[in-house]
Amino acid sequence: MDHIGDYAANATNLCPPWGTFLLRIAAFLTALVFSAAPLHAVDLDDLIQAMGTDKVKTMSFSAGGAYFHPGGSALAGEDWPKFKIVNLTQRIDFEAKALAVEMPLEQVLDPPRGAGFQPIRGLLVRSWYLKGDTAWRKLRGQVRPARSPARSQHWLWTSPHGLLKAAKAAGSRPNLVTVGGKKWYTVAVEKSGLFRAIGWFDPEENLLRKVEAQIAHEVLNDMSVVTLYTGYKVFDGIKHPARIIFNFAGQTAYDLELNTVSPNLPVFLDVPAELKSNxxxxxxxxxxxxxxxxxxxxxxxxxxxxxxxxxxxxxxxxxxxxxxxxxxxxxxxxxxxxxxxxxxxxxxxxxxxxxxxxxxxxxxxxxxxxxxxxxxxxxxxxxxxxxxxxxxxxxxxxxxxxxxxxxxxxxxxxxxxxxxxxxxxxxxxxxxxxxxxxxxxxxxxxxxxxxxxxxxxxxxxxxxxxxxxxxxxxxxxxxxxxxxxxxxxxxxxxxxxxxxxxxxxxxxxxxxxxxxxxxxxxxxxxxxxxxxxxxxxxxx
The missing domain is CATH 3.60.15.10 (Ribonuclease Z/Hydroxyacylglutathione hydrolase-like)
Known part of the structure; x- marks a missing residue:
């Protein structure tokens, strides 16, 4: 019989990996306070026009890539289990505040290791949705309330055009900052009780390159999420990245290679009648x-x-x-x-x-x-x-x-x-x-x-x-x-x-x-x- 060890979580002698994000935010805010007043070299409308956000009402795309099931490792500290994304589809209606993401997955690990309903035989479709403040998910034909709307709200309002629309609605202004000798425009957005985020725009092209955020999480608390946007292309006068990477708490969660991008297609999404109370x-x-x-x-x-x-x-x-x-x-x-x-x-x-x-x-x-x-x-x-x-x-x-x-x-x-x-x-x-x-x-x-x-x-x-x-x-x-x-x-x-x-x-x-x-x-x-x-x- 093994001896039970006893310990208490103590903030004074630990610096968790996701705590690094908090330190960066603190340093960033300190720099703003103690430096000269931020230079408003551009207005938010300049970034909106550069991205083509003023032309966007809805945004749909399809993507392949990899999904790493957050927190689902076989042992704490190991990499999260990997799955192949067959053809993820995203549909967003910004005016309706609606989001639908449907993600068919195939098994990758052989033998299976970790969570995520392994082994997947054939396809497993994970889907999550948002309409206004109502969030739900669908898995194996079952519709259930989302445990928290934080992930869906973050996905919607930190997307390349969602962040600018959220900033416009909140009256946010870009700041010109210098980090490591490189200048950036930063734009802050938040959804009270769910997430807060800072978007980083490259001033050479006024494109959103990165979003650093914190999401409310039941276990990891203020969980850091870093989203990277690369490979921008133009679709009907609207710029959109061809690759999107989400990192949760220091590990990759989604690595998406976009196949199609379709602005302004009709998006129809209603809250399911069978959705039960949370x-x-x-x-x-x-x-x-x-x-x-x-x-x-x-x-x-x-x-x-x-x-x-x-x-x-x-x-x-x-x-x-x-x-x-x-x-x-x-x-x-x-x-x-x-x-x-x-x-x-x-x-x-x-x-x-x-x-x-x-x-x-x-x-x-x-x-x-x-x-x-x-x-x-x-x-x-x-x-x-x-x-x-x-x-x-x-x-x-x-x-x-x-x-x-x-x-x-x-x-x-x-x-x-x-x-x-x-x-x-x-x-x-x-x-x-x-x-x-x-x-x-x-x-x-x-x-x-x-x-x-x-x-x-x-x-x-x-x-x-x-x-x-x-x-x-x-x-x-x-x-x-x-x-x-x-x-x-x-x-x-x-x-x-x-x-x-x-x-x-x-x-x-x-x-x-x-x-x-x-x-x-x-x-x-x-x-x-x-x-x-x-x-x-x-x-x-």
Missing amino acids: EVKTTTEKVADGIYYIGGGSHHSVVVELEKDVVVFEAPVSVARGNAVLKAVWARFPKKKIRFVINSHHHFDHSGGLRAFAYQEVPILTHESNRTFYAEAYSTARSISPDPLSNTAIKARFLTMGDEFKIIDAERIIELYTLKGSPLSESNIIAYLPKEKVLIVAGAYSSQKILGGPLAPEDVNPTQAHLWKFIEDRKLDIETVLPVRGQKVTVDQLKWAAGAGVKPFSDPENTPAPDTAAGDQTAKDVLNSPAKEEDSQKNF
Whole structure:
């Protein structure tokens, strides 16, 4: 059994990669304040006329290239998984404040590694849309509210002509600045609570070359986004780049090579009638005595009662979702503290609600490979869309574990395992409750599709096959599976998803007894050991 490490995110001794953007903005603003008054060598209308923006009502293009799924690496710190963009289409109507991006993807990595619904067999189409202030997405035929409109608003209003239209509407004026001996015109735009950006125009041609922005993000907070525009061509008197690169938090997310550019084509986009409210709701389902499945959204959580406190598995999606889970836990167990919340893995949709728990001073248990990732993320400013944690001196406290860990309590035992070698995430933590024969799993399996029998070998997802082999190798006796995505199912559903037809071996008489001698190393003891906390923080 591995020792749990303990550390706190501390802004004083870290400079995260995306924090560099903040330093650049600070230096830029300082230069404006302490230098001579900015020279308004051009009016905004000069840039608009040079780009042809005054002629643009709508903008459509198609593109090929590469997509790198943000935050979806198999291990924190690795490159994001790459996919081939077959024929991305963008449609923008500036007057209607409407955006539609539809992006068909093909698998690139062999073997699959990381998130993004790998392996893609055929095409997977990711689409996102915006009409006014309403943002939604479509994936695998399902229409859902966007988790945040920030990405779509940023895409629309930092596009080459969108930025100038947004600046015109806001009354922004260009500034003439010098950086590294080169002169630039800069134009600032923002959408309150969502993003802020500075466009950099080459004064030789008055073309937008780069946009440096910050977007509100649930995990990376004020996430830096740098967009590069190159290879300008003229289309019906309108200038538009032939290549667009988006960098998120220091990594490439989109690398687009445009095939066609079509200004002023009609764009028809309506909010789908089936689009549901983005209101955060929870449902609570009793699984067994002291075990509750908290649903009501795209991602779920599980609360497990111990003798003196409770443990929560997963705080997904967003701070709002995290707060809703907390309320559900408190409603069910009003007199018990939360010992810690278990973070299954670092992917954004599974870690977006952790800040809500951190604000309540609930320790976060995650895999040791996530240590640097969370330390940097929780040291980054959250000024665009502040939450309660960003307005206090409270520091998020993280506990780390290795390949496995047992929580031994008078009430029950919780066994935690890391799915080392999993194609999705090598730091993926699952929970097994031997007395109740319950498996709690996130990422490695979802029950969104109910099966009637075993999948054919060619249809089996290697991540689910890896999970099933892990279960068989450890002879885990499972009857009920609680996936973070999907619904409560019997173990047969997981078995069939892995293409298996036989339940794993289970022999209670030969099952090893719990290692009660390891009780001194339970999570509770580590949490209550000041010396251990102090030492681990010092080493970190």
